[in-house]
Amino acid sequence: MKAMMIAAVMAAGVLAAGSANASEALAKSSGCLTCHAVDTKKMGPAFKETAKKYKGNAAAEGKLVEALSKAQGHPEVKAKGDDLKTLVKWVLSL
């Protein structure tokens, strides 16, 4: 039983890491990483800083998706729809 629990936890960890990598690849292919990095400030803020800024703000995801999709206060981006949602979720999860 215990071994199964450990296996389940480990599998969940692998899955979470896998989806984070997929999101990072999406960020790269969408051009986000031209102006952003996870840990450091480039032209735009470090995504970890953005996650910190909006921590505990339940409205952040919707607000950011809207701002990015309409290019309000942000340069125009090519990601849209579900991709944009995935990216914003990923940024806020960092």
Ligand code: HEC
């Ligand atoms: C041309 C450069 C550029 C590209 C490409 C870019 N960003 Fe940004 N981003 C910025 C700048 C500059 C800011 C800071 C804007 C500000 O402070 O108002 C920013 C801010 C942000 C913020 C924080 C907004 C806030 O309210 O704190 C998020 C989230 C974000 N970008 C996500 C993305 C995502 C996701 C992509 C890819 C789909 C992306 N950015 C692509 C330049 C860029």
